[in-house]
Amino acid sequence: MIRALWTAASGMQSQQVNMDVIANNLANVNSSGFKKSRADFQDILYQTSKAAGTGGDGNEVPTGIQVGLGSRVAAVQKVFTTGDFQQTENELDLAIEGSGFFQVELPDGTEAYTRSGALKQDSTGRLVTSDGYPIIPEIVIPEGATAIAIDGSGTVDVLIDGESTATEVGTIELTRFANPAGLSSLGRNLYAETATTGDPQIGTPGEEGFGTLSQGFLEGSNVNIMEEMVNMIAGQRAYEVNSKAITTADEMLQMTSGLVR
Structure with a gap:
């Protein structure tokens, strides 16, 4: 359960960087020759409980058990398309x-x-x-x-x-x-x-x-305001979903701590 808390927190951190990049793009919409940036994301480490291909009874297991530990920002790239x-x-x-x-x-x-x-x-x-x-x-x-x-x-x-x-x-x-x-x-x-x-x-x-x-x-700047607004909405919703995952994990922990023998 603690793993879910940290996994969702990494997603919120990634989306925070994404919003920082979008905000800088919008702030420079009128900057002459400005080139917009784009945040690239990737998943991070996985915990493997069972590797694919293993099996104790002579059978080969086609898929294993791996649980991811969240996401991170891999790069913030400048996009050098021509502005208007x-x-x-x-x-x-x-x-x-x-x-x-x-x-x-x-x-x-x-x-x-x-x-x-x-x-x-x-x-x-x-x-x-x-x-x-x-x-x-x-x-x-x-x-x-x-x-x-x-x-x-x-x-x-x-x-x-x-x-x-x-x-x-x-x-x-x-x-x-x-x-x-x-x-x-x-x-x-x-x-x-x-x-x-x-x-x-x-x-x-x-x-x-x-x-x-x-x-x-x-x-002019190559920032497309409509595109950045859509990216902002998507980033906001992703941040909100990750915060909801933290809340849900906390409620499940609360239920576990409330169990009485």
């Missing part, structure tokens, strides 16, 4: 149509990766993220630029005041991984490379399987 595109008409907003990440440099000199293309200019004209992290390779918009054009292959052209022809100032590159689900989330729409992602592959947008860039658009 939102037109902003801002010349520094970029959306990646396909696979790839923008590479940025963190203050400590390490690299991070993002799908959020809401770029800005800092005081020196560099293209940076909303947190001021410069993209790699560095792109500097010269003073006096009146218009910025970024084509699908990442080429950045600017029109300088007083000139009649555009000037190319650089090319935005993309990075991709063999296993993007292995990326470590840093917050602020940033991801870091891990041992399971594979080596970063750097390339030009539109070539060798990389996505293309769309200027004046942002990739």
Whole structure:
């Protein structure tokens, strides 16, 4: 009977993590480039009272007796499906149509990766993220630029005041991984490379399987509110059922302790 208490408690703990993941997805429904997470569950240890195939009278028992001890969270995986595109008409907003990440440099000199293309200019004209992290390779918009054009292959052209022809100032590159689900989330729409992602592959947008860039658009979150609400209801009911199992096991224990010889 005590086993039922701990088994149901493990189910409640698993559903609590599931609700935490769903809540974070919903909280970031309007975060540019955000990728939703999904909790994966698995059963845990089993107690075997009788193994299959055993038998004392020469007969083979086709099935044994195994009782499971509950569930646990096996992984919380990022789902890198493409979010909806939102037109902003801002010349520094970029959306990646396909696979790839923008590479940025963190203050400590390490690299991070993002799908959020809401770029800005800092005081020196560099293209940076909303947190001021410069993209790699560095792109500097010269003073006096009146218009910025970024084509699908990442080429950045600017029109300088007083000139009649555009000037190319650089090319935005993309990075991709063999296993993007292995990326470590840093917050602020940033991801870091891990041992399971594979080596970063750097390339030009539109070539060798990389996505293309769309200027004046942002990739929205890939969170589906209706799907998350359904998952929330299912998780709530699973939590409720497990709590009911604990209550039932407690009542059975109470009946047992009340037996009189």
